[in-house]
Amino acid sequence: MSHVNLVTGGAGFLGSHLCERLLARGEEVLCMDNFFTGRKENIKHLLGNPSFELIRHDVTEPFFLEADRIYNLACPASPVHYQHNPVKTIKTNVMGALNCLGLAKRVRARVLQASTSEIYGDPEIHPQVESYWGNVNPIGPRSCYDEGKRVAESLFFDYFQQNKVDIRVIRIFNTYGPRMLINDGRVVSNFVVQALRGEPITIYGDGSQTRSFCYYSDLLEGMIRMMDCEGFNGPVNIGNPGEFTILELAEAIIQITGSKSKIERKPLPQNDPTRRKPDISLAKEKLGWEPSVPLHEGLKPTIAYFDGLLKAL
Ligand code: NAD
Ligand code: UDP
Numbered sequence: 001m002s003h004v005n006l007v008t009g010g011a012g013f014l015g016s017h018l019c020e021r022l023l024a025r026g027e028e029v030l031c032m033d034n035f036f037t038g039r040k041e042n043i044k045h046l047l048g049n050p051s052f053e054l055i056r057h058d059v060t061e062p063f064f065l066e067a068d069r070i071y072n073l074a075c076p077a078s079p080v081h082y083q084h085n086p087v088k089t090i091k092t093n094v095m096g097a098l099n100c101l102g103l104a105k106r107v108r109a110r111v112l113q114a115s116t117s118e119i120y121g122d123p124e125i126h127p128q129v130e131s132y133w134g135n136v137n138p139i140g141p142r143s144c145y146d147e148g149k150r151v152a153e154s155l156f157f158d159y160f161q162q163n164k165v166d167i168r169v170i171r172i173f174n175t176y177g178p179r180m181l182i183n184d185g186r187v188v189s190n191f192v193v194q195a196l197r198g199e200p201i202t203i204y205g206d207g208s209q210t211r212s213f214c215y216y217s218d219l220l221e222g223m224i225r226m227m228d229c230e231g232f233n234g235p236v237n238i239g240n241p242g243e244f245t246i247l248e249l250a251e252a253i254i255q256i257t258g259s260k261s262k263i264e265r266k267p268l269p270q271n272d273p274t275r276r277k278p279d280i281s282l283a284k285e286k287l288g289w290e291p292s293v294p295l296h297e298g299l300k301p302t303i304a305y306f307d308g309l310l311k312a313l
Pocket of ligand 1: 008009010011012013014015032033034035036037038039057058059060072073074075076077078092114115116117171172173174175176
């Protein structure tokens with residue numbers, strides 16, 4: 001069956017790749033974005049497609065349209081951008097979720113929330129399983145994002161229980177790839193751009209903190225499988241369980257780019273999680289999903305993308 005999909009945040013890094021994949025499946029896509037961190041450039045090549053429609057709209061304002069599937073991705077994902085206007089970040093998460101759920105209830109759509117590993121905060125359990133409730137500072141600099149995403153999850157499950165809305169919740173772990181912004185501020189894009197420019201690689205803290213990096217194509221496969229899946233609402237972790245220190249990431253990027261960049265230490269931001277790695281047993285069991293692109297493989301096309309962008313400047 002062909003679907004009409006609403007993708008909020010559809011002009012962003014993950015959203016634009018998602019729109020592309022859904023169109024490739026022969027489905028209709030309504031792409032909604034306010035262009036805070038999204039770019040027209042990301043979806044320019046889709047504009048001529050009759051199955052694609054771009055809607056400039058802010059998810060904090062109600063919207064009325066017809067769709068049978070809603071992917072709610074609208075929210076800046078990089079700490080630099082989500083901390084720029086924390087009140088707006090909370091509004092985007094909470095009111096964006098309410099507006100998506102309200103629409104889903106009215107038109108009986110299935111609705112998927114792009115939640116995050118940040119709901120685990122600075123985790124005391126490693127690797128993180130879905131049953132872990134998290135360790136989040138409710139008043140720290142990351143709380144606008146972490147708590148906003150946590151409320152969104154609550155709303156999703158409340159609409160499920162109270163109104164029988166057909167929800168799906170995935171918890172995305174650090175995902176990278178082409179179409180991240182040059183000034184995105186997240187670690188992979190920062191290090192790649194710094195290495196290509198021969199600038200110092202900025203390591204926050206001693207670089208011993210870990211993250212697990214998932215290539216965008218693997219992530220999208222998990223996301224779409226979750227949307228397609230019957231009888232399972234989640235939450236489910238979607239991420240790559242390969243765990244690397246930030247120093248190891250810097251070394252890998254220096255090695256692949258052949259850069260002469262040196263490492264520069266900067267202060268560790270407040271409440272920066274020390275370890276992060278998904279337990280993906282549930283995704284394997286329920287969705288038959290696991291990532292296939294190791295970090296070194298995914299870094300190559302990502303580096304090539306940024307190289308092209310920097311050369312065109
Ligand atoms: P991104 O910043 O590239 O994309 C977010 C998109 O949402 C942008 O196009 C932005 O303009 C749009 N947006 C922001 N506020 C909006 C608003 N009020 N109304 C309409 N549009 C708005 O980030 P991304 O990495 O593509 O992340 C997409 C989603 O996945 C986000 O919800 C993010 O929290 C979630 N996520 C991403 C990661 C990751 O590592 N990439 C990890 C966990 C969760
Ligand atoms: N980080 C870093 N240098 C940078 C950007 C980020 O050392 O230029 C670190 C950051 O402190 C964190 C990790 O890299 O420990 C991942 O940061 P990112 O902003 O990508 O995402 P997070 O997982 O923290 O939301």
